[in-house]
Amino acid sequence: MAIRGGRILRVGNFSSVQELIGQGTEKLDLQGKVVVPGFIDSHVHLIAGGLQMGRVELRDVKSQEDFVQKVKEAVRDKTPGEWVLGHGWNNDIWGALPSASWIDEITHDNPVWLSRMDGHMGVANSLALKIAGITNITKDPVGGSILRTMDGEPTGVLVDSAMKLVLDVIPEVSVSERRNALLKASKYALKKGVTTVVDVGRYIPGTPVDHPWQDLSDVYMWADSAGKMLIRVCLFFPMQSWSRLAEFREKKGSSLSQWIYLGGVKAFADGSLGSNSALFHEPYEDDPHNYGLRVTDFDWLLNATLASDRSGLQVAIHAIGDKANDVVLDLFDTVASSNGVRDRRFRVEHAQHLMPGSIIRFGQQGVIASVQPDHLLDDAGSAEKKIGIARAQKGSYLFQSLLAGKAHLSFGSDWPVADINPLRSIQTAITRVPPGWETAWIPTERVGLLDALNAHTTSAAYACFLDHELGSLSPGKYADFIVLDATSWNEFAEQDVTRRTVEATYVSGVLAYP
Numbered sequence: 001m002a003i004r005g006g007r008i009l010r011v012g013n014f015s016s017v018q019e020l021i022g023q024g025t026e027k028l029d030l031q032g033k034v035v036v037p038g039f040i041d042s043h044v045h046l047i048a049g050g051l052q053m054g055r056v057e058l059r060d061v062k063s064q065e066d067f068v069q070k071v072k073e074a075v076r077d078k079t080p081g082e083w084v085l086g087h088g089w090n091n092d093i094w095g096a097l098p099s100a101s102w103i104d105e106i107t108h109d110n111p112v113w114l115s116r117m118d119g120h121m122g123v124a125n126s127l128a129l130k131i132a133g134i135t136n137i138t139k140d141p142v143g144g145s146i147l148r149t150m151d152g153e154p155t156g157v158l159v160d161s162a163m164k165l166v167l168d169v170i171p172e173v174s175v176s177e178r179r180n181a182l183l184k185a186s187k188y189a190l191k192k193g194v195t196t197v198v199d200v201g202r203y204i205p206g207t208p209v210d211h212p213w214q215d216l217s218d219v220y221m222w223a224d225s226a227g228k229m230l231i232r233v234c235l236f237f238p239m240q241s242w243s244r245l246a247e248f249r250e251k252k253g254s255s256l257s258q259w260i261y262l263g264g265v266k267a268f269a270d271g272s273l274g275s276n277s278a279l280f281h282e283p284y285e286d287d288p289h290n291y292g293l294r295v296t297d298f299d300w301l302l303n304a305t306l307a308s309d310r311s312g313l314q315v316a317i318h319a320i321g322d323k324a325n326d327v328v329l330d331l332f333d334t335v336a337s338s339n340g341v342r343d344r345r346f347r348v349e350h351a352q353h354l355m356p357g358s359i360i361r362f363g364q365q366g367v368i369a370s371v372q373p374d375h376l377l378d379d380a381g382s383a384e385k386k387i388g389i390a391r392a393q394k395g396s397y398l399f400q401s402l403l404a405g406k407a408h409l410s411f412g413s414d415w416p417v418a419d420i421n422p423l424r425s426i427q428t429a430i431t432r433v434p435p436g437w438e439t440a441w442i443p444t445e446r447v448g449l450l451d452a453l454n455a456h457t458t459s460a461a462y463a464c465f466l467d468h469e470l471g472s473l474s475p476g477k478y479a480d481f482i483v484l485d486a487t488s489w490n491e492f493a494e495q496d497v498t499r500r501t502v503e504a505t506y507v508s509g510v511l512a513y514p
Helices: 014-018 046-052 064-076 100-106 126-132 161-167 175-191 211-225 239-252 298-310 322-339 356-365 375-387 389-395 399-404 422-431 449-455 458-462 489-494
Strands: 002-004 007-010 035-037 039-044 084-089 112-116 121-124 144-148 154-160 194-199 232-238 260-268 314-319 347-350 368-371 408-411 481-484 502-507 510-513
Touching (some): 039 458, 046 175, 046 194, 064 100, 100 154, 112 126, 112 161, 126 154, 126 161, 154 161, 175 194, 175 502, 175 510, 194 458, 211 232, 211 239, 211 260, 232 239, 239 260, 260 298, 298 314, 368 399, 399 408, 408 449
Parallel strands (some): 039 194, 194 232, 260 314, 314 347, 368 408
Antiparallel strands (some): 002 007, 035 481, 112 121, 144 154, 481 502, 502 510
């Protein structure tokens, strides 16, 4: 492979590129190691991930005792009044939702907010509830709920839009902290072989409500002008700001530099399975009166999508439950019919649970299925409990079926919900064996190695309109690639992919890691 000016000039055998070697050419012999394009993570919350690296990590907590101990350790380093923030707990592991009562005794002087692993539920201590003004007479906001005791008192657990009641009172994270989070997150991504991310922007505890736009100017554009960008980012903004993005793109274009791309807008159709707020056609097995939440007003969502698409913006909508996916597919069909034919590449973020008749619609409508394989490692057991074995096995994480239906499948991590780790993501999609299981979960939905690699490279680039710049080792594209420790393709293909390590990551032909 010959590289000049950060882009690939030619790919072939040695003799085909030898004629390009001249004075000053740097020659790199990788001793037969496997080289693949830099991974593209199609769904991350990049700055949130960087911030979480310095907060309470609850991902590996196995019991109430472990949960309380983690909080106790975090409080030791806090001054009175300072917030304790964390992320990653999974109540499915220990079988009960946490509550303020678990931690009130050890957090008298510090407000606490700890979000669930999926980001659609969190628990606050009583001090945080008091600061937020949440009492037994506070009404549930539209698209969310305040969980309560039998006496009507808030337990501390808030679901979806109800979380904003606490998030709005958490002090802002400084610009300096957010800049440091970007650099820390970018270095971590490079270590995992990720050279480009699609940052779908999310409200982060302690950041301004308008944070995606403030992050663009205060963090991303600052890093770009200071020469501190390490990976490429494609940014999606809340659909509420579609007109602002359309106007900004009209003035600046969709590429602010080789590092920053303006992707489009994102909205939410429902919540998450783990929080019992994903929207289904049938009720939850463990909550028979609950069908999930439609977290955004449908009329507004339709009108905003029509306007966004008419302005030439790419639209991504979060949908997890089977009904939410059907609603979004119907919406996309209506918008495409109303606005006429064009290359729009609508995206469904997650697409976790689908009705049998919905699978083929992704391919027919040209809708991107932006999925996160590693979520199934957490969901396999809980899905069968929450929606029943038959429904779960018929419609959950249907990667192979989507591919068979000619859908474009792009892989991501949803970091910090799951770790940013494409090699593990690829292995998960290939094997579908959750921790502690001896057999695959829905083995017919396993995909092959090449399809999994494509979902993290070529297809991921297509999913964000960057396929002319990224995703494959092709002449004219940026020379973003990684070197794996496998000494042959057969060795790489025949062994557990997670046993492989990223030996080096190159961005624009320049060594970026280690």
